[in-house]
Amino acid sequence: MDNVASAHAEPPPIRRQRAVEVFRNRFGALFNDEVLSPSGKQGRYLRWQWSHSGVVIVPMGQDGFAFVPTYRYPIGEVSLEFPRGGCEADEDPAVAAVRELREETGFDCAPSALRPLGVIHAETGLIESDVHVFAAEVRPTGSAGTPSAAEPEAMESVAEPVWASRTEVVKWLQSGSVTCGVTLAALALAIADGSGTGSEPPM
Structure with missing residues (x-):
C-alpha cells in the first residue's frame, strides 16, 4: 500500500485536536472527536474503536x-x-x-x-x-x-x-x-x- 500511495499525491490529513469519548462498553468505544480540516475549519468526526482487532x-x-x-x-x-x-x-x-x-x-x-x-x-x-x-x-x-x-x-x-x-x-x-x-x-x-x-x- 505504501508503494501505491507514494506513486500518487497524498491529500492533507484531518487533524485530531481532542479525543472525545461519548460511549464505551466491553466491545469498544465511540468517539466524537474535535478535529481540524485541511481548510482550517473546526468540526467533529465520529470514530469507533473496537476493544481488540x-x-x-x-x-x-x-x-x-x-x-x-x-x-x-x-x-x-x-x-x-x-x-x-x-x-x-x-x-x-x-x-x-x-x-x-x-x-x-x-x-x-x-x-x-x-x-x-x-x-x-x-x-x-x-x-x-x-x-x-x-x-x-x-x-x-x-x-x-x-x-x-x-x-x-x-x-x-x-x-x-x-x-x-x-x-x-x-x-x-x-x-x-x-x-x-x-x-x-x-x-x-x-x-x-x-x-x-x-x-x-x-x-
Whole structure:
C-alpha cells in the first residue's frame, strides 16, 4: 500500500485536536472527536474503536468457498458472510480465527494451517480498528471431515455453512446476493492471493 500511495499525491490529513469519548462498553468505544480540516475549519468526526482487532476467515475446499448465512440485526435480514469476529484480550489473531471458525461453522483448523491474506479496514470513514484476514482449508459437510455443530455466541444467529463454487460466487456477486463489505474484501484478497479450490479457472 505504501508503494501505491507514494506513486500518487497524498491529500492533507484531518487533524485530531481532542479525543472525545461519548460511549464505551466491553466491545469498544465511540468517539466524537474535535478535529481540524485541511481548510482550517473546526468540526467533529465520529470514530469507533473496537476493544481488540478483528478477524475474518475464508473457508475453502474442493467445493469452493463456504459462506455462513447470518442474521444481522442492523439491516434486519440474513447476510451471506465469511465467519468473523474479534480477538479476545491478548489473543493472537490466528488463534482467534480458529476459534471464530469453530464457533460459527463447526469446522476445525489448526492455527498453523491458516494462511494469512492481509489486513483490511471494514469502514475507513468510521472504524479505526483493523481486521486480519485468513484462508482456511476445510472439508464440506458430509465428507469424512463433517464438522461438529456450530456454537455461536448468545447474540448471534447463524445457519449451516453454504458451499459455492467460484462460478456460483460470481453469479452471487452479479446478483447482489453478497453485500457484507468485510466478506467482499476478504474474498478479493483470497482471489488476489490465488487461494481457491477445485479445477475452475480464476475469476
